[in-house]
Amino acid sequence: MSVDSEIKGPESTTKNAGDRRVVGSLLHGLEILQMFSRERRVIGIGEMASQLGLHKSSASRLASTLAYAGFLEADVLPGTYRVGSKIAALGTLAEQDLDIERTVLPYLRWLTWRTGETGHLAILEGGNAKTIAITDGWHTVRMHSWVGKSAPAYVSSMGKALLAGLNADELHSLYRDEDFVPKTDRTVKNYGELEKDLMKLRGQGYGFDNEELEYGLRCISAPIVGPDNTVVASISISGPSQRMTLERIAQVAAQVRWAARGASLALGSAGTPSGWKAAPGSAPEPLAWVEEIRSPERIPEPQEPIWISA
Known part of the structure; x- marks a missing residue:
């Protein structure tokens, strides 16, 4: 599935091959969450931007939004994040x-x-x-x-x-x-x-x-x-x-x-x-x-x- 390479706002959408409408920014946010693993617990904005093909400013806005919602948490070093409490709660459920x-x-x-x-x-x-x-x-x-x-x-x-x-x-x-x-x-x-x-x-x-x-x-x-x-x-x-x-x-x-x-x-x-x-x-x-x-x-x-x- 191809997605917009830039985040145009909360309503930005793109089509997949089946002509269904999806929210491109939400897909990018989910892709950020999928980057984390047992061996990769802390990820920086630069790494997110590089892997997703985004500008750092776009990746930063996505990470900040995920952190605001509780799905990510800011780590010790500026511009780095780890998995937040909301993910742990969903995993437990x-x-x-x-x-x-x-x-x-x-x-x-x-x-x-x-x-x-x-x-x-x-x-x-x-x-x-x-x-x-x-x-x-x-x-x-x-x-x-x-x-x-x-x-x-x-x-x-x-x-x-x-x-x-x-x-x-x-x-x-x-x-x-x-x-x-x-x-x-x-x-x-x-x-x-x-x-x-x-x-x-x-x-x-x-x-x-x-x-x-x-x-x-x-x-x-x-x-x-x-x-x-x-x-x-x-x-x-x-x-x-x-x-x-x-x-x-x-x-x-x-x-x-x-x-x-x-x-x-x-x-x-x-x-x-x-x-x-x-x-x-x-x-x-x-x-x-x-x-x-x-x-x-x-x-x-x-x-x-x-x-x-x-």
């Missing part, structure tokens, strides 16, 4: 999400093997539930989704398990009644309905989406609790309503809660958050209707996750 995924995935794989249904791991981003990992179900007819998918948290059991971990002020800051756009006629319609659903979720220890996101689809979720005893993520399984019948929900929910308990303990959780139903103390029985059709040759058992004692 990314590493935290990666640690959650690595830790929870073995339990999610076990849950999918145990139920046959598609498993999801999600975190809360604003008012949305963002999927960060998926384990594909082994039934022929199953739900299909993708990593990175983001949807309003109030429309799914997975999202509600995340919202249930917020206090009243945090929840109020995310939604107003006009924000509730229905996906089906079973989607929550206002803030009051959402509060009732979240209270029920905490009381039973799991969330249940009865065709609220999509007709013919049911989902069961449970929260993942971190070391500070707060909800840091949620897991869920999703499948067609003809297989996830109302009579089976309680048995399936026991599997989901057990997997969530194991993942939470593996993350260092100290217990159940205040106001929530306590995590199960023993493993649930296998699901009879799943055991009847699962072939060990075709669907081998995944490596057993480490079940830590509470």
Whole structure:
């Protein structure tokens, strides 16, 4: 991608081959950040200008702007910079999400093997539930989704398990009644309905989406609790309503809660958050209707996750 060799101001743009508009000065700023490495911790204005093909005055303005925003910090020698605190904070956030995924995935794989249904791991981003990992179900007819998918948290059991971990002020800051756009006629319609659903979720220890996101689809979720005893993520399984019948929900929910308990303990959780139903103390029985059709040759058992004692 070619970019402007000079910075013409905050709105300067250039086209790439796909004819999309991009901000040239922002690209230069990101290129400056990418110059830093473990072996290259301090960089001067002259070096920035030379590598980017800019005048020193342009490189200086970029570096000053990045420092003002907290992404760079001035070093001891005049005209030199090192990485700022904002970069460290973003790195910590990314590493935290990666640690959650690595830790929870073995339990999610076990849950999918145990139920046959598609498993999801999600975190809360604003008012949305963002999927960060998926384990594909082994039934022929199953739900299909993708990593990175983001949807309003109030429309799914997975999202509600995340919202249930917020206090009243945090929840109020995310939604107003006009924000509730229905996906089906079973989607929550206002803030009051959402509060009732979240209270029920905490009381039973799991969330249940009865065709609220999509007709013919049911989902069961449970929260993942971190070391500070707060909800840091949620897991869920999703499948067609003809297989996830109302009579089976309680048995399936026991599997989901057990997997969530194991993942939470593996993350260092100290217990159940205040106001929530306590995590199960023993493993649930296998699901009879799943055991009847699962072939060990075709669907081998995944490596057993480490079940830590509470």
